Amino acid sequence: MENISSKLISWYHKNKRDLPWRNTTDPYKIWLSEIILQQTRVAQGLPYYLKFTEKYPTVETLAKASEQEVLRLWQGLGYYSRARNMHAAAKYIVTNLEGKFPEKFTEIKKLKGVGDYTAAAIASFAFKEKVAVVDGNVYRVLARIFGIDKDINSNDGKKEFAKTAALLIPEDEPDTYNQAIMEFGALHCTPANPNCLFCPFTQACVARLTQKQDKLPVKIKKLKTKKRFFHYIVVEHQDQLLMKERQAGDIWQGLFDFPIIEATETIDESAVIEQLQSNYIKEFEVQSISKEFKHILTHQHIYAKFFLIKTQKEKQLKSFIAHYGAKLYNQEKIEEIPKPVLVSKYLKEYIF
Ligand code: SF4
Structure with missing residues (x-):
């Protein structure tokens, strides 16, 4: 496990994209970036992150804005409940927490619109709490390296992925490890064309050894359009x-x-x-x-x-x-x- 984490971290140092929310430990800005990037590609989310941090540089300024102003700035990004929840959470932080962003995973998760993944990202990136993120990229990387063929939408599958992710996260660099596994999934072990030939796990990856890259991860439920x-x-x-x-x-x-x-x-x-x-x-x-x-x-x-x-x-x-x-x-x-x-x-x- 340690070997896998250190390989991911070393891959990350060589290949990571330079993104503005990676150069800060301000939990407010990390939270903004995470909410904006939910169901949104980095290229599309980046200008919104820049607009929001410029217009609302602190949680107080966001809390003071009207909902209409926030929705106007969000326009075009879709899933508008994200913006409404974010605005409500900013008001909650200012009114109930004296403007201080919560620091623990369990406290961050109480904010409106924040689930396990977002809380883990903020807690680890801003406060170095050892809590593993599990998003779509992480499911893919773990499913392929370890050959986990459980449905990622089933409770059983979710438990197994969470357990594996928790074993991988190192004590000293939980923030870098979390960034690394997500970036590896986004850039290298991609859904359609994973770069198996030049991969640090080429000798150990179960999906590669069994030629199951396109079968993993397993996703069963599909909502009808x-x-x-x-x-x-x-x-x-x-x-x-x-x-x-x-x-x-x-x-x-x-x-x-x-x-x-x-x-x-x-x-x-x-x-x-x-x-x-x-x-x-x-x-x-x-x-x-x-x-x-x-x-x-x-x-x-x-x-x-x-x-x-x-x-x-x-x-x-x-x-x-x-x-x-x-x-x-x-x-x-x-x-x-x-x-x-x-x-x-x-x-x-x-x-x-
Ligand atoms: S060998 Fe291929 S499938 Fe396995 S982790 Fe690397 S890129 Fe992903």
Whole structure:
């Protein structure tokens, strides 16, 4: 085990990428980087890390910001609950912990949005606590080197991987070891083309010796992708557009979009008009219908069309506004509020 850890660490010193969150032991900045990088590639996450650390250099500054400002800065990164949880955790640290970031794995794990992996990363990188990280890269490296063929989504499999990772982590350099195994998985023992020929484990790796690189790690469960069809009603009134904040219980909570008619498939203009007329606006003109936008999320594919309409009937408009809990916004305000990327694309292409 010791030999494997030291080989990983020595590989890391020669091959690691120079990333800004690796040059700090500030737990706040490490936490920001870890939340940003969840389900996000380094190249995509890096500019967000730089923007966040510049605008909110401390946990106090992040706690003081409004949720809308935080979501606006996060825009384009997806999985917006990460930003909302991060903001709530910053407020918690400032209000309940006198602004002091917790130092122990068990305490860090109590923060909103922080699971085992993130808590282990912060505790080891910032405070050198000996607690092993286990993420997708680590599952792959351990499964291949040791030939572990248990499903990484099963409880039994999780226990075995956690046990193996805990045996590997050294007393003196838990931070470097954790960085090393993740970086090795990200750059060398990659999912599709592991570089087995020039690998420090080429003589010992079970997957290589049995030619099972493409079979390990074993992942059994797969969530089904759901298709959703959004027909957005974009109401224009006196150079303003009607928008509403999305509520809890669905994607994009806290972001702003337009009233939606959702269906199980794309419906045509007459069906949209019919539904709209039964929802308070009887008299309106359809100004334009957008092309279909496709937006891919992890477990959902969104197909969206935007129907731009105009009405002169103030009373009908008021009932519609009340029914959807929406408000009229001018261009300046629309640019400020956080929106799903899909909506920003439509506005750019068709409206502003
Ligand atoms: S030999 Fe290949 S599969 Fe095994 S650890 Fe090295 S790169 Fe990964």
